Amino acid sequence: xxxxxxxxxxxxxxxxxxxxxxxxxxxxxxxxxxxxxxxxxxxxxxxxxxxxxxxxxxxxxxxxxxxxxxxxxxxxxxxxxxxxxxxxxxxxxxxxxxxxxxxxxxxxxxxxxxxxxxxxxxxxxxxxxxxxxxxxxxxxxxxxxxxxxxxxxxxxxxxxxxxxxxxxxxxxxxxxxxxxxxxxxxxxxxxxxxxxxxxxxxxxxxxxxxxxxxxxxxxxxxxxxxxxxxxxxxxxxxxxxxxxxxxxxxxxxxxxxxxxxxxxxxxxxxxxxxxxxxxxxxxxxxxxx
Amino acid sequence: xxxxxxxxxxxxxxxxxxxxxxxxxxxxxxxxxxxxxxxxxxxxxxxxxxxxxxxxxxxxxxxxxxxxxxxxxxxxxxxxxxxxxxxxxxxxxxxxxxxxxxxxxxxxxxxxxxxxxxxxxxxxxxxxxxxxxxxxxxxxxxxxxxxxxxxxxxxxxxxxxxxxxxxxxxxxxxxxxxxxxxxxxxxxxxxxxxxxxxxxxxxxxxxxxxxxxxxxxxxxxxxxxxxxxxxxxxxxxxxxxxxxxxxxxxxxxxxxxxxxxxxxxxxxxxxxxxxxxxxxxxxxxxxxx
Numbered sequence: 001x002x003x004x005x006x007x008x009x010x011x012x013x014x015x016x017x018x019x020x021x022x023x024x025x026x027x028x029x030x031x032x033x034x035x036x037x038x039x040x041x042x043x044x045x046x047x048x049x050x051x052x053x054x055x056x057x058x059x060x061x062x063x064x065x066x067x068x069x070x071x072x073x074x075x076x077x078x079x080x081x082x083x084x085x086x087x088x089x090x091x092x093x094x095x096x097x098x099x100x101x102x103x104x105x106x107x108x109x110x111x112x113x114x115x116x117x118x119x120x121x122x123x124x125x126x127x128x129x130x131x132x133x134x135x136x137x138x139x140x141x142x143x144x145x146x147x148x149x150x151x152x153x154x155x156x157x158x159x160x161x162x163x164x165x166x167x168x169x170x171x172x173x174x175x176x177x178x179x180x181x182x183x184x185x186x187x188x189x190x191x192x193x194x195x196x197x198x199x200x201x202x203x204x205x206x207x208x209x210x211x212x213x214x215x216x217x218x219x220x221x222x223x224x225x226x227x228x229x230x231x232x233x234x235x236x237x238x239x240x241x242x243x244x245x246x247x248x249x250x251x252x253x254x255x256x257x258x259x260x261x262x263x264x265x266x267x268x269x270x271x272x273x274x275x276x277x278x279x280x281x282x283x284x285x286x287x288x289x
Numbered sequence: 290x291x292x293x294x295x296x297x298x299x300x301x302x303x304x305x306x307x308x309x310x311x312x313x314x315x316x317x318x319x320x321x322x323x324x325x326x327x328x329x330x331x332x333x334x335x336x337x338x339x340x341x342x343x344x345x346x347x348x349x350x351x352x353x354x355x356x357x358x359x360x361x362x363x364x365x366x367x368x369x370x371x372x373x374x375x376x377x378x379x380x381x382x383x384x385x386x387x388x389x390x391x392x393x394x395x396x397x398x399x400x401x402x403x404x405x406x407x408x409x410x411x412x413x414x415x416x417x418x419x420x421x422x423x424x425x426x427x428x429x430x431x432x433x434x435x436x437x438x439x440x441x442x443x444x445x446x447x448x449x450x451x452x453x454x455x456x457x458x459x460x461x462x463x464x465x466x467x468x469x470x471x472x473x474x475x476x477x478x479x480x481x482x483x484x485x486x487x488x489x490x491x492x493x494x495x496x497x498x499x500x501x502x503x504x505x506x507x508x509x510x511x512x513x514x515x516x517x518x519x520x521x522x523x524x525x526x527x528x529x530x531x532x533x534x535x536x537x538x539x540x541x542x543x544x545x546x547x548x549x550x551x552x553x554x555x556x557x558x559x560x561x562x563x564x565x566x567x568x569x570x571x572x573x574x575x576x577x578x
Contacts, residue, residue, distance in 0.1 A: 007455065105401045106419070106453035112394045130395070131454070138455040164395035165420070166296065166427040 001084045003091045007139050010092050014051070014140065023050025027142030027169075028088075029133060032056035033073040033187035037177040039086040041146040044174055046087030053140050054083050055092040057099060062128030068276075073190050092140070099135065108134045108165075110157050113252050117153045117269050118280065121242050126157050133158055137169055145169050150176040150184050152267055152282045156250040176281070178204060184281045196274040199236040203272060206232035207283040210268050214285055222246035222255060225268055233272055242271035242278060249284050263287055290373045292380045296428050299381050303340070303429065312339025316431030316458075317377075318422060321345035322362040322476035326466040328375040330435040333463055335376030342429050343372050344381040346388060351417030357565075362479050381429070388424065397423045397454075399446050402541050406442045406558050407569065410531050415446050422447055426458055434458050439465040439473050441556055441571045445539040465570075467493060473570045485563035488525040492561060495521035496572040499557050503574055511535035511544060514557055522561055531560035531567060538573050552576050 004010045014025060026049030028041045034056075045052045056079055063069035076093065083091050108130040113119070119126050137145065147155045155173045162171055177185045182204035183197070192200060206229040213228055214220055225246045233239050248255045249267035269282040293299045303314060315338030317330045323345075334341045345368055352358035365382065372380050397419040402408070408415050426434065436444045444462045451460055466474045471493035472486075481489060495518040502517055503509055514535045522528050537544045538556035558571040 011457070103401075104453045106397065106399050106450045108395065108397055108454070110395050112392075135453075135455045138457055141457065161395045164393045164424075165397070166424045168300070168427055168430065 001088055001091060003080065003093060005093055007094065007098060010139060013090060017051050021050050024143035025049060025051045025053065027053045027140045027145045029055045029136050031058045032079050033075055034079045034082040035185045035187060037148050037150065037185040039082055040177050041148060041174050042083065042086035042088050045146050049144060052088050053090045053092060054088040055136055057094055059128060059132040060096065061132055062125050064122055064124065073187055107131055108161060110160050113157050113160055116252055117243060117245055118271060119153065121271060129154055130157060130161050137167055142169055144172050146172045146174055148176060149173050152269060152284060153252060156252055186279060188277055188279065191277040192274060196238055199238045200274055200279060202233050202236040202239060203270060203279060203281045207268060207281060211283060211285060229268060229270065238274050240273040242273060244270045290377055290380065292369065292382060294382055296383065296387060299428060302379060306340050310339050313432035314338060314340045314342065316342045316429045316434045318344045318425050320347045321368050322364055323368045323371040324474045324476060326437050326439065326474040328371055329466050330437060330463050331372065331375035331377050334435050338433060341377050342379045342381060343377040344425055346383055348417060348421040349385065350421055351414050353411055353413065362476055396420050397450060399449050402446050402449055405541055406532060406534055407560060408442065410560060418443055419446060419450050426456055431458055433461050435461045435463055437465060438462050441558060441573060442541060445541055475568060477566055477568065480566040481563060485527055488527045489563055489568060491522050491525040491528060492559060492568060492570045496557060496570060500572060500574060518557060518559065527563050529562040531562060533559045
C-alpha cells in the first residue's frame with residue numbers, strides 16, 4: 001500500500017495505472033479515524049475494482065465555526081493499518097495547504113435536498129461536503145465511489161451533484177455498520193463517556209421500534225413514527241434531540257400518509273446530542289406497493 | 290465531422306478515441322451562431338489537439354428572466370459549415386432535455402470574481418456559466434478547453450472554478466477577434482441596426498484611446514482611464530453605458546494607481562447597450578515593471 005500526500009503524485013500514479021489496466025478505479029473518501037464501517041467500504045471497493053484509493057482528509061469547509069473541526073479525532077498510524085488490512089492500494093493524505101492552497105472562491109451547492117435534517121442543523125455543511133467531494137472526484141477520477149448510508153443525506157446530496165453535473169462516476173451506497181449492541185459506528189463515538197455510550201443505545205432501539213411498527217401497521221403516518229422514535233429517545237436522560245424526521249427517500253421531502261403507496265422508500269433520520277457529542281443515525285425502509 | 294446529440298453517444302465516441310490515441314482532446318464550448326472568433330478557437334484547438342470537440346448549446350441557466358434567451362440567434366446549418374471548415378471533429382448539439390432532464394438542484398458558483406462587471410449587471414449569469422461549463426467538462430473530459438477573451442470575466446471565472454475544484458483540464462484563453470473596422474466579433478452583433486452598428490465602433494475606439502493614453506503616460510489612474518473611455522462612448526447618441534470599469538486582471542479587483550507597478554495586467558472592460566442589444570468589449574494591458 002502506498003501513502004501519497006501530493007495531488008500531482010496521486011494523479012501520476014492513477015494515470016500510470018490506467019495506462020496499463022482496464023479495471024475500475026474505486027474510491028473511498030473519508031475523514032479518517034477509520035472504523036469497521038470505513039473498512040466495509042474498502043472491502044466492497046476491493047471486490048469491485050482493480051485499484052482502491054482511500055482518501056483521509058478532515059475537511060475544514062464542512063465544519064461550522066462552533067463545531068468540532070479542531071478536536072475531530074485523528075490517528076494516522078492506526079488508519080494506515082486499518083486501510084491496508086481492508087485492501088486499500090493507495091492512501092491519499094493531503095494536508096490543508098495541498099487541498100486549499102489559496103482562498104477558495106468556488107462552491108458547489110445543492111438546494112432542496114439540504115433544507116432539512118443535517119442541512120438545517122449545520123448551515124453550510126453540505127456545501128462544504130459537495131465542494132470537497134467534487135475536488136476529490138476531479139483529483140482521483142474514480143469509476144466508482146463508495147459512501148456509507150449512515151450519512152444518508154450526504155449520499156443523496158452527492159448523488160444529486162453527480163447527476164446534475166454529469167460527473168462520470170458511479171456512487172455506491174453501502175449499509176450502515178453497527179456495534180454488536182446496535183450503536184451505529186462513527187468516528188465520533190470515541191467522544192462518548194461510559195454513561196453516554198450506554199444511553200446512546202436508545203437511537204438504534206428507537207429505529208428498531210419504528211421498523212417493527214411499520215411492519216405491524218399497514219397504515220402509518222410520519223407523525224406517528226416521529227412520536228414513537230422521539231419518545232423512546234427522550235427516555236434517555238442524557239439525550240438532547242436535534243431532530244427526528246420521517247421523510248421520503250431519497251428525495252428527503254415530507255410525505256402525506258395517503259400517498260405512501262406511491263413512495264418507494266422512507267427514511268427515519270435522527271440527530272441527538274449526548275453532552276457535546278452529536279450522533280446521527282437513520283433507517284431507510286422500503287414501503288408502498 | 291460527426292454531429293452527436295446524446296451525452297452517452299458522445300462519451301462512447303470520446304472513450305473509443307482515447308483507447309486508441311494518446312493525443313489531447315480539445316474542447317470549444319459555444320452557444321452557436323458561430324463567427325470568426327469561434328472559428329479561431331477551433332483552429333487553435335486543431336493545432337494543439339488530436340480530437341476537436343465543439344459544443345453548441347444555448348444554456349437557459351445563464352440568461353436572466355428579461356434577457357434574450359428566446360431570441361438568441363441560432364443557425365445550426367451554418368454553424369456546422371463553419372465548424373467543419375475550422376477543423377472540428379465532433380459537434381455536440383444536445384437539446385435542453387438532454388442537458389437538464391429534471392430540475393437541476395446543484396449550482397457551481399464563484400464569489401469575488403463575479404461581484405463586478407457582467408456579474409453585477411447580470412445576477413446569476415456566472416453561476417449559470419460555471420454550472421453548464423462544469424457539466425460540459427464532465428461530459429467531454431477534455432485535456433484543453435478554449436475560450437475567447439472577449440468574455441474575459443468568463444475566462445477568469447472558469448479558470449477559478451478549474452483551480453478551486455482541481456478539474457483536470459487546461460484553460461486556453463484566446464484573443465478577441467474583431468471586424469476589419471474594430472468591432473469585437475459577437476453573435477449578438479446581428480441584432481444591431483445599420484446605424485447602431487456604425488455607432489458601436491465607439492467601443493473599440495475608446496479602448497484604443499485608453500491604450501494610447503497608457504502608453505503615453507507612465508502614471509495613470511483607473512479613474513482617468515474610465516473617464517476617457519466613458520466620454521468617448523458617450524459621444525455616440527445611441528449608446529447607453531451599462532458599465533465601464535478599470536480593474537486589475539485576472540483578479541478583477543479595483544486598484545490604486547500607486548500600486549500599479551505591482552500589477553501584472555489591468556483590464557478595461559465595458560458593457561454598452563445600443564437599443565435592446567447589449568455589447569461587451571475589453572482590453573487587457575500588461576502594466577507595471
